[in-house]
Amino acid sequence: MIFKRELKRNLKSLIIWSIVLSGLILMTLSIFPQFAEQQKEMTKLLEAYPEPIKKAFGMNELNMGDLMGFYGVEIYMMTTLLGSIYSAILASNILAKEENEKTIEFLLSKPVTRSRIVTEKLLAVFVNILILNGVSTITSMIGFQFAKESDVPIDTFSLLIVATILLHWTFGAIAFMLSSILKKTRSILSVSLGVVLAAYFMNVMAGISEDLEFLKYFSPFKYVDAAAIINDNAIEPLYIFIMAAVILISIFTSYMVYKKKDIAV
Amino acid sequence: MKIVDIKNLTKTYKKNRGIINLTFSIEEGEIFGFIGPNGAGKSTTIRTLLNFIYPTSGSATIFGKDIVKHSKEIRQNVGYLPSEVHYYDDMKVIDLLKYSAGFYKKFNSKRMKELAERLDLDLHRKIEDLSFGNRKKVGIVQALLHEPKLLILDEPTNGLDPLMQNTFFELLTEEREKGTTIIFSSHILSEVQKMCDRVAIIKEGELIKVETIENLTKNNLKNITITFEQSEPIDFDLEGVVKKEVNGNEMTLLYRGDMKALLNKLNTLPVQDLIIEEPTLEEVFMHYYEK
Numbered sequence: 313m314i315f316k317r318e319l320k321r322n323l324k325s326l327i328i329w330s331i332v333l334s335g336l337i338l339m340t341l342s343i344f345p346q347f348a349e350q351q352k353e354m355t356k357l358l359e360a361y362p363e364p365i366k367k368a369f370g371m372n373e374l375n376m377g378d379l380m381g382f383y384g385v386e387i388y389m390m391t392t393l394l395g396s397i398y399s400a401i402l403a404s405n406i407l408a409k410e411e412n413e414k415t416i417e418f419l420l421s422k423p424v425t426r427s428r429i430v431t432e433k434l435l436a437v438f439v440n441i442l443i444l445n446g447v448s449t450i451t452s453m454i455g456f457q458f459a460k461e462s463d464v465p466i467d468t469f470s471l472l473i474v475a476t477i478l479l480h481w482t483f484g485a486i487a488f489m490l491s492s493i494l495k496k497t498r499s500i501l502s503v504s505l506g507v508v509l510a511a512y513f514m515n516v517m518a519g520i521s522e523d524l525e526f527l528k529y530f531s532p533f534k535y536v537d538a539a540a541i542i543n544d545n546a547i548e549p550l551y552i553f554i555m556a557a558v559i560l561i562s563i564f565t566s567y568m569v570y571k572k573k574d575i576a577v
Numbered sequence: 578m579k580i581v582d583i584k585n586l587t588k589t590y591k592k593n594r595g596i597i598n599l600t601f602s603i604e605e606g607e608i609f610g611f612i613g614p615n616g617a618g619k620s621t622t623i624r625t626l627l628n629f630i631y632p633t634s635g636s637a638t639i640f641g642k643d644i645v646k647h648s649k650e651i652r653q654n655v656g657y658l659p660s661e662v663h664y665y666d667d668m669k670v671i672d673l674l675k676y677s678a679g680f681y682k683k684f685n686s687k688r689m690k691e692l693a694e695r696l697d698l699d700l701h702r703k704i705e706d707l708s709f710g711n712r713k714k715v716g717i718v719q720a721l722l723h724e725p726k727l728l729i730l731d732e733p734t735n736g737l738d739p740l741m742q743n744t745f746f747e748l749l750t751e752e753r754e755k756g757t758t759i760i761f762s763s764h765i766l767s768e769v770q771k772m773c774d775r776v777a778i779i780k781e782g783e784l785i786k787v788e789t790i791e792n793l794t795k796n797n798l799k800n801i802t803i804t805f806e807q808s809e810p811i812d813f814d815l816e817g818v819v820k821k822e823v824n825g826n827e828m829t830l831l832y833r834g835d836m837k838a839l840l841n842k843l844n845t846l847p848v849q850d851l852i853i854e855e856p857t858l859e860e861v862f863m864h865y866y867e868k
Contacts, residue, residue: 313676313679313680317676321665321667413663413665413666414661414663415663415664415665416629417629417657417659417663418659418663418664418677418719420627420628420629421627421652421655421657421659422652422677422680422681423649423650423652423653423680423681424652424680425648425649572631574629574630574631575629576621576624576629576630
């Protein structure tokens with residue numbers, strides 16, 4: 313019931329995000345053929361970039377003339393960052409909105425346990441994230457056709473997709489937890505988006521300065537770094553573990569808080 | 578059989594006063610009024626019974642089941658109408674009612690249409706566009722639709738026009754004939770008197786008294802405002818006058834005596850205008866219950 317309702321309620325925003333993200337992916341991939349042709353000059357051009365910038369965006373470790381490398385630098389940045397913002401917005405609202413708009417009085421008066429409410433809403437968040445990633449994956453695969461040699465190593469590409477989903481779930485779970493604790497949707501949204509952006513910039517900073525390299529451990533964006541995944545053809549198990557732990561702890565906390573909370577509107 | 582049994586129920590908040598040590602019970606099939614001024618703790622009690630909030634101490638059962646441990650099973654047979662109705666703005670009335678019905682085991686489309694028709698509610702309008710009174714009607718249908726054994730109505734008439742109030746009271750009477758128990762909270766004495774068998778009177782979070790309506794109406798208190806043609810002091814001495822205030826040519830009385838005696842007395846006086854009304858609850862508390 314609640315799950316279905318949430319899918320329906322969030323469908324419009326899912327469609328908008330899907331269209332925007334797909335559009336960006338297709339646009340970017342459409343310039344790849346030219347990009348690859350002028351690769352030599354491009355490489356020179358890229359070399360002219362200051363070293364910190366290259367490091368910050370992983371340009372130094374990936375070959376941009378190669379489709380996978382191009383994806384890793386250009387597209388991957390969009391899917392990870394925009395998708396994380398989408399996940400944060402979606403999950404911030406989903407529980408607290410009922411309290412904020414006082415519809416929770418209706419929902420709680422129905423024969424449904426609070427755990428059930430949390431479960432179905434959480435499921436809606438995860439499924440929405442999966443759908444967005446499904447759309448962006450398919451769009452990317454369509455976009456790959458622009459290239460003359462459109463072959464990408466399936467296993468590496470799959471790893472990047474899995475990493476993206478994990479990243480989105482991590483931010484989704486954190487925002488969901490905030491949604492269970494706080495009541496005002498606006499403040500939850502600010503905090504969740506703050507978390508995403510802070511994590512993103514910590515990752516960038518860590519790339520720029522060696523002194524700030526320790527920051528990378530605080531940024532899930534680093535955990536799913538494209539250069540590392542493409543070059544090693546693996547996601548570092550420790551990072552998977554950290555993300556899984558953050559997701560599980562957030563979910564567990566959400567249940568605990570929501571079950572014990574006084575919900576008076 | 579006791580449908581609701583409340584024992585030493587207490588809910589305290591950090592800042593607000595909640596409810597303190599409530600103990601009373603409600604029998605099967607009765608219409609039980611819950612009366613007190615705004616902020617007395619009526620809604621807090623109801624929300625505790627429905628487990629929106631957890632009791633600080635004490636306990637309560639509904640249908641013999643604990644309100645905290647078996648809340649879900651209890652709610653299967655409860656219909657709840659909140660004092661302020663808030664629904665999902667993107668839904669149409671019919672979507673909301675179907676969504677609501679989906680949580681129960683039964684959905685009776687015929688009953689939905691019947692109820693909507695009697696309350697003059699358009700099922701295909703967007704909830705967003707509804708007036709306060711019409712939203713209240715959605716709330717009423719939503720509470721009655723699954724034919725609950727216990728109806729909990731928090732200030733149900735608030736926002737309904739008098740005609741609708743009548744229809745609503747008719748609906749309640751029909752429910753009661755089916756054996757439904759009804760809890761009815763209000764701060765308006767007259768409507769509680771009209772509907773209820775017994776009332777609990779609550780003030781500042783504490784139960785003052787559980788009283789049958791008979792006893793309550795026996796001491797029928799009226800607020801009477803008389804405007805005289807001139808402002809000369811008028812001698813007004815009648816048995817049953819609880820309080821008297823004179824302000825120019827206007828006299829305000831709190832009266833508990835015989836109506837005929839009052840009318841006879843008024844007949845002899847140069848009365849220009851007359852208002853007879855229900856006293857406010859506060860006045861009832863002050864002049865009746867404290868004696």
